[in-house]
Amino acid sequence: MRANSIYYAEMEAEITAWMLAGAPDFGAMAMRVAEFQREACAEYGRFWETKPVPREWQEIPAVPVEVFRRVAIRSFPARESVRTFRTSGTTGEGFGEHHFCSLALYREAAVAGWAEAGLPSERLVALLPKAEAAPHSSLSQMADWIVPPERFFFGDWERLFGFLREFERPVLFGTALAFLDFFDWLGDRRLTLGEGSLAVETGGYKGSRREMSKVDLYSLFGEKLGLPGQRIWNEYGMTELSSQFYARGATGLHNGPPWARVIVVEQESGREVAEGETGVVQIFDAANLGSVSAIRTGDLAIRRGDAFELLGRDPAALPRGCSRGAEEMLA
Numbered sequence: 001m002r003a004n005s006i007y008y009a010e011m012e013a014e015i016t017a018w019m020l021a022g023a024p025d026f027g028a029m030a031m032r033v034a035e036f037q038r039e040a041c042a043e044y045g046r047f048w049e050t051k052p053v054p055r056e057w058q059e060i061p062a063v064p065v066e067v068f069r070r071v072a073i074r075s076f077p078a079r080e081s082v083r084t085f086r087t088s089g090t091t092g093e094g095f096g097e098h099h100f101c102s103l104a105l106y107r108e109a110a111v112a113g114w115a116e117a118g119l120p121s122e123r124l125v126a127l128l129p130k131a132e133a134a135p136h137s138s139l140s141q142m143a144d145w146i147v148p149p150e151r152f153f154f155g156d157w158e159r160l161f162g163f164l165r166e167f168e169r170p171v172l173f174g175t176a177l178a179f180l181d182f183f184d185w186l187g188d189r190r191l192t193l194g195e196g197s198l199a200v201e202t203g204g205y206k207g208s209r210r211e212m213s214k215v216d217l218y219s220l221f222g223e224k225l226g227l228p229g230q231r232i233w234n235e236y237g238m239t240e241l242s243s244q245f246y247a248r249g250a251t252g253l254h255n256g257p258p259w260a261r262v263i264v265v266e267q268e269s270g271r272e273v274a275e276g277e278t279g280v281v282q283i284f285d286a287a288n289l290g291s292v293s294a295i296r297t298g299d300l301a302i303r304r305g306d307a308f309e310l311l312g313r314d315p316a317a318l319p320r321g322c323s324r325g326a327e328e329m330l331a
Contacts, residue, residue, distance in 0.1 A: 087239045108287070125153065215250050
């Protein structure tokens with residue numbers, strides 16, 4: 001078992017250089033990363049042994065995301081953990097944890113992924129808490145890397161209102177709930193943001209009594225901020241990953257960076273669905289070196305070429321059936 005800091009650092013440097021080169025020959029690197037994790041993470045190694053030997057990256061054993069709620073998944077020695085991010089834990093099944101022995105690769109993926117999506121970074125404004133105020137939030141950590149410290153306005157809507165009246169072409173970045181809270185605070189007031197302004201919303205309504213369709217939410221962006229639908233983006237990510245996927249407009253398709261791939265699979269069999277069919281989102285994220293790179297999410301989507309049309313949370317996403325079995329094997 002090669003779970004040691006020297007070999008991890010070598011792999012991290014190799015993956016970073018590969019990402020900067022445009023992530024060529026994705027399949028070969030994906031298999032290399034998965035083999036490293038099979039050897040470095042005993043729990044993943046045991047899980048791997050229960051699956052057929054993968055012949056290509058799409059067949060790499062994918063861990064159900066719910067497992068992160070019950071098992072510490074590390075591809076490095078536990079004593080070398082430097083940071084742990086946590087999910088919200090609002091489903092009644094506890095919260096998931098993602099452990100890191102280095103944030104370098106995560107930072108590279110987050111910053112480069114934002115640029116890869118074509119989103120500007122020099123005009124960013126955050127409707128999020130700073131990382132120091134939310135140390136277990138991977139989203140706040142990501143925002144700290146790309147947003148200037150003086151442009152965080154979480155909950156301080158009066159200051160944000162005054163700032164936006166003077167700031168040209170802002171790129172607003174926040175959770176759907178934060179935007180709704182700001183819109184509520186605005187009441188009958190309106191802002192008309194300048195040409196080139198954008199909004200990037202992320203997250204759902206976990207832990208909240210509020211529910212709103214994306215079409216209705218994006219309509220509010222137009223009503224309150226003067227932003228048409230094509231100037232609103234959705235960021236799809238999760239605590240258990242290191243890379244993000246972005247879609248433009250209420251009906252846009254999500255695309256990821258070159259070092260991450262998505263397939264849409266049948267829940268029980270794990271087989272990839274046909275083009276235009278619905279299944280569960282399964283992700284391979286090569287930047288997720290410190291845990292596992294192949295993860296089966298609890299989200300439903302329609303396969304659309306190399307992209308996917310996100311539908312939302314699978315109502316049967318809590319561990320049961322094959323997911324519960326995988327959890328028991330990993331534990």
